[in-house]
Amino acid sequence: MNFVEEENILEINRVVMTFGGLMALSNLNFQVKKGSIKAIIGPNGSGKTTLFNIITGSFPPTKGTVRFKGRSIEHLKAHKIADRGISRTFQTVELFGNMTVMENVMLGCHTQVRTSFMASGFVLPQSRRKEKRIRENALKILKFIGLADKFKDSADSLPLGEQKLLEIGRALASEPELICLDEPAAGLNETETHMASSLIKAINAKGITVLLVEHDMKVVMNISDEILVLNYGQKIAEGLPEDVRNSLSVIEAYLGVEA
Amino acid sequence: MLRIAKLPIVIFAVFIITFPWIASQIPAINHYTDIMVFAGIYCLITIGLSLFMGYAGQISLGHAAFYGIGAYVSAILTVKYGLNPWVCMCIGMAVTAAVALLVGAPSLKLKGHYLAMATLAFGIIVFIIFNEETEWTGGPDGMAGIPGLSLLGFDFSSVGRYYYLVWGIVLAAFVFTVNVIQSGTGRALRAIHASEPAASAMGVDVSRFKILVFVYSAVLASLAGSLYAHYLNFVNPSTFDLFFSIKLLIMIALGGMHNIWGAVIGAGLITFLSYEWLYYFEEFEVIVYGAILLLVTIFLPKGLAGVPGIVKGWFRK
Incomplete structure (x- = not known):
């Protein structure tokens, strides 16, 4: 772990997001430590990308606050948030083709x-x-x-x-302090996945905080300092990789409960 | 980097400078200089429209309205108030910029078909105003007696002189637009075209850029309208109807939307088609335009400006 200092760069407080009647995120709280790599995992539809979209300003949360470096940003538009120092990638590649x-x-x-x-x-x-x-x-x-x-x-x-x-x-070019990577290893083969992992580590070594959504558990377990697990828009576990790995609720969420 | 080669611009400039002389040497095309004045006026509009549609990826079916506002501001202020034509031209551009800002701010939040519909409606509303506000605009009969242009005693009344005035402005607008395309601003516009979410995530203020280009293209159209009014000394509403907006679209589609040269080629060709070569078709002219639009979108999606690329591709094989 290479925490620059024990200080939270990002704080999510009581964030609620509803789309019509659907509750995508319910009362979510968590923090990201400055200089760390934090992974968010969870089954499909658990609200990971919604969370990313709120942090990077695609839309504001229904309720709750997002604080970046101590200042609330949840009301800002995407380009203003980019100015503040948060950059992102997209789950489905959104390059300028x-x-x-x-x-x-x-x-x-x-x-x-x-x-x-x-x-x-x-x-x-x-x-x-x-x-x-x-x-x-x-x-x-x-x-x-x-x-x-x-x-x-x-x-x-x-x-x-x-x-x-x-x-x-492209996300690095804006010289961000926090970079949000939405499934950087999705669709990649083993060699490419390995390259992506080492790139993420190298980015973190430059002092950039990384927030990561990823399904590839090998990548997640290898590079994250902390892991947050979402299921149906709720936090079901948070902590060090080894703790999360053994958490019963996580296993249940992914594999179901034994009958 | 998107680089637009300088040599073709120089060749183009030389062609423009020598054209009146060449035309005057050949009796059959003697009157082409006059048509070229109109080609230049339309070119001024399509240059801005190309930046707005081809590069930023938006759509407008209402640019005839901006063209008309420029023409009518010039006409009304010179005929009714006797103001200096150059001042009127500037007022026209300022008025158009304000209108474009007012119309653009809400409607540019729309995308694709919806934006097309909003700008179309705007164009129709303005057209109705030109027709109905008889006291100001003279209604369907139009307004006559608009003075010509002169500067410090130099009179632009002859076709040749007006030609150089118009094309001088076109060249300046062309170079300015080329510079914008090659700059960070142009890059941001193309990014908006490709992916708005990604552009805004990279810090591009998407709505601001869209409005900016919309206003810029509207101001160029307004300037073109003023030049038109002072050249013909007469305006009437039918010049600024919906069909003209569509004709502008055909111009940049034929020339090639994704290339600033397309604006020049398309405006030139369509002007000559409608003023000269399609003369015999009379009312059926519209069918020819329809056919052109259809054929170009099917066989030449990049327009005529894309032809060199296609030819190069053949030789590579």
């Missing part, structure tokens, strides 16, 4: 460097300098995720494994 690998990462730098419409239209020197900085930054990230030699390819043309890596790279 009409752009190159490089451009995808460059777009990730959007929060860091912003040019006005007029400045870009008149190609003011400042906007040119910014572009140069973004390009250098993007290339560094591509080297980090191992896709530097494919920078010119269209994002659509990459195999799924590399698309997933690229999504992580």
Whole structure:
């Protein structure tokens, strides 16, 4: 474990989310320690992605608060939350398929460097300098995720494994303090899964807090500092990987109760 | 990086500069300079529309309204109040920007067909206003006596001079738009086109960018409208009807929506078709446009601007 300090970067307090009559999350409380890797697991439909969407501002919770670095963010729109330092990937890859690998990462730098419409239209020197900085930054990230030699390819043309890596790279480009990864290993083969795990560890080693939704238990058990288990929108277990592994309620939720 | 090659822009500029001279040497196409003035005016609209539709992935069926607002503001303020045409042009753009902001803020929350319907309705409403507000607009009869343009004693009344004025503005707008496309702003627009959730998760203020481009394209249309009014010295509502909005769509579909050059090629071709080559079809002109739209969407989804890419593909095999 490499906690920078015993401080919570993210606090979820009494969050409730209902869609019509369906309760997707009911009264959820948990914290993420700064500098840690926290995994959220649970059967399909247990509310994991809903939780991610609330944290990253796709929609506000019905009730409850989300505090990031001590300030509540649950009312903010997605782009404002990105500005605050939370970045994410998507369960089904949401790359910009009409752009190159490089451009995808460059777009990730959007929060860091912003040019006005007029400045870009008149190609003011400042906007040119910014572009140069973004390009250098993007290339560094591509080297980090191992896709530097494919920078010119269209994002659509990459195999799924590399698309997933690229999504992580794009999320990193915004220099987040918290990165939310929605099933980074889904659909990957064993080698790719291994690469994704070590990448997540490397990201965490840079001091970035990782919040992870994942079904691949090997990945989860290997890299997480803490695990939260959801079932039907409720927390059924939370703690260290070895504790969660042996928790009876978790086994029940996944495998059912013996008759 | 999305790079738009500079050489074609230079060649294009040279073509535009020399065109009136070439046309004047060949008696059969003597009058083409006049048609090119209209081509330039339409081109100004399609450049903005290309950024809004092709790059940002939105849709508008109401740009004829912005074109009309520009034309009518210029017409009313010069004819009824005797204001300086250049000032009227700027007021027209400011009014259009305000209207676009008002219309865009709520309607750009809509997507796809719904956005198309909202902009369509807006276009129809404005068209009705042009027709019914007889005291201001002259109603269906239109307004005559709109003065021509002159600057510091230099008179733009001849076709040749007006041609250079219009195409000078078009070139400036084209270069400006190309710069936007190649910048971080252009990247954000294309990101919105590909995936709005991902774009906003990366910090792109999606609704702000959409409104920004909508207003920009509306302002260009307004400027085009003013140029049209001062060139013809006359406006009437039928110029700004729904069919014109659709014609603009055909222009950028034919030229190629995902490429800024498509806006130029499409506007040029459709202008010449409607002013010159389809003359004999008279009322059946519409059928030809329908056929063009159908054929292009089936066989050339990237429009004429996509043809070089297809040809290159053949040679690679």
